[in-house]
Amino acid sequence: MKRAFTRVALVMCYAGWLAAAGPVLADEAKPLKLNTTADHTKFKELQKEFTSGPEVTKVCLTCHTEAAGQIHRTKHWKWEYLNPQTGQTLGKKTVVNNFCISIASNYASCTSCHVGYGWKDASFDFKSEENVDCLVCHDTTGNYRKPPGFAGNPVVKDTEFPPGSGKIIKGINLSKIAQKIGKTSRDTCGACHFNGGGGDGVKHGDMDTSLAAPTKELDVHMDAEGLDFTCGTCHTSSSHDVAGSRYTPTAQDKQGARIRGKADKGNPATCVACHGNGPHKKEARLNQHATKIACQTCHIPTYARGGIPTKMVWDWSTAGKRDAEGKQITLKDAKGHIIYESRKGDFTLAENVKPEYVWFNGQVTYTLITDKIEKSEQRTPINKLGGSPTDGKSMIWPMKVFRGTQPYDPVNKTLVTPHTAGNDDTGYWKNLDWDKAITVGMKDSGHPFSGKIDFIKTEMSWPITHMVAPKEKALGCAECHSKQSRLAGIPGIYIPVRDNNKLLDTIGWSIVFLTLLGVFGHGALRIVSSRKP
């Protein structure tokens, strides 16, 4: 028996060896990079020293002739977006927020995240093809850098910056980076999107460098040892236009899972685009929940879960303090995170944050610099979310609500665009002088400034949609079905337990109590009466 088994095993091994060895013997194939049809290290055009970004782009465009033109049509390039729902012109070029406030007059710093080279002031040529930055999205080496202050240009030679500071920015070898060009990755998208708001995790709360190689726990899809999604797996692109938008988010996706051949004009980056509208197989009840509740609400229990805190509050009104020697101050918390800077004011940071929840229909209306605002107890919304329980288009969404106190013009009653970054005489971060900073900044953005400065409380909502936890970590029922419900302030729906009727409970328990009282009274009387002789 045992010998027979050994013989069979031997025969099988031999057959396996034959099968494995056969093709190699027949025709030896050369090793290939199987994920691309072009090995850019072999291109003569890239085997040279590049002294600037545009030089690289010119080479790229000799083969990829349409690429720059495609980029020119995108938000990534234009930083401008016309919201068809509201008619507002948005985009980084235009909007004012309550983080670093505005890019006007701060181009050289802010445009380190522009997919272009040389946007240093309002005169930037948006038709230039060679100024499209291919490397920032297609670098695979991790060495590509666009430091703030260089208007989106990489630094190719060791450079002291700011001049006279003694700090040296190391130059990078563009040739090596260009030869290793490849698909976008979590690292390339993350170079900007993880660092929105001026630092790691500052802005979004659900995006920071912990997503570069996340665990399953942190992001079930991007799990570096599991599904290993890149950003582009969901945010698919067509002609360099990347799907997904915070200006016109898809709050409710009724189209169901996307299938080849099915007419599809929707956003391919929604959960539903893959999971469909009835994804809960075990508990059909949850599919009913999913008609009113965005997937993210239950499946992202908290944000900033990767060990990197996100900024929750930014108070510009306390900026400007100096120490005894007149120098700028920086204060850090116990973990070493900055909580005060003379040039920026006070910050509150948080990790593992429970989102706030709202009815949201995908419509976002910004308070633009041309809009009149009134200072009041209520915070001025930087972006106002549309939504109601009854409009048929809204879902309950998780939000990071970022609260700030920022300068505004109390006479003209508008937000203002201060000049912050820059190694000059007016930039606030260097000079700590609001008058100069706002005067210069408003001149740049082209809006009137009365010269009076006050501070106004604002808030900005960020839909939470990344850091999706494994299903075991999704919210339990009692997170909402309890008296301390996460959905405490959500109107228009009846949530069992949260909405227990106090009067009904009082009457109900009174009936039960009176019955008990009657029963005990009756029983006691019987006992007493039976003891009589």
Added chain:
Amino acid sequence: MSERIYVFKRFERFWHWSQAGLIMFLMLTAFDIHGTYTIFGFEKAVAYHTIAAWSLIGLWVFAIFWHFTTGEWKQYIPTTEKVVAMMNYYLFGIFKDAPHPFRLTQLRKHNPLQRLAYLAIMVFVGPLIWVTGVLYLFYANWAAWGLTAVQLEWVATGHIIGAFLMLAFLIAHVYLTTAGHTPLAHIKAMITGWEEVD
């Protein structure tokens, strides 16, 4: 002299006790779900409550079949006869050791007050709980069933009212089991099937 009558047949006793167990378990999980206390927690309590509810529905299918095939349903036909006498007995007579105004037989095993109470449970509290409970379970299907006018709040409120009434009934019912000629006589009868009558 006392006489023994076989009043509760085997299926009826099985029905009664399994129903009693299920209802008490449903009560336990109900007020857990309601947030009155936490034993299983909302999620598990809902799961157990649902299983117990379906079990009870199954039991009822058998019980209804049994009642109609045996004719036992007639035991619940209400009567006004001796109702006042029964009330007088519970309010006064019972304390003076007065004779029980009702003498049960196999064909009339419930006294007139029992008949009324059980009937009220069966035609009012029961349906209230079952209709609202089934609606609750099939909340996802309302639109498909054309129940667009139904509000979850009213279904929930109805279900909660039913629960409180059932709890009150349970308390009174358990207490009245002690009102036999000995405190445990009725319970014994419900276990063995045999009731002793004077």
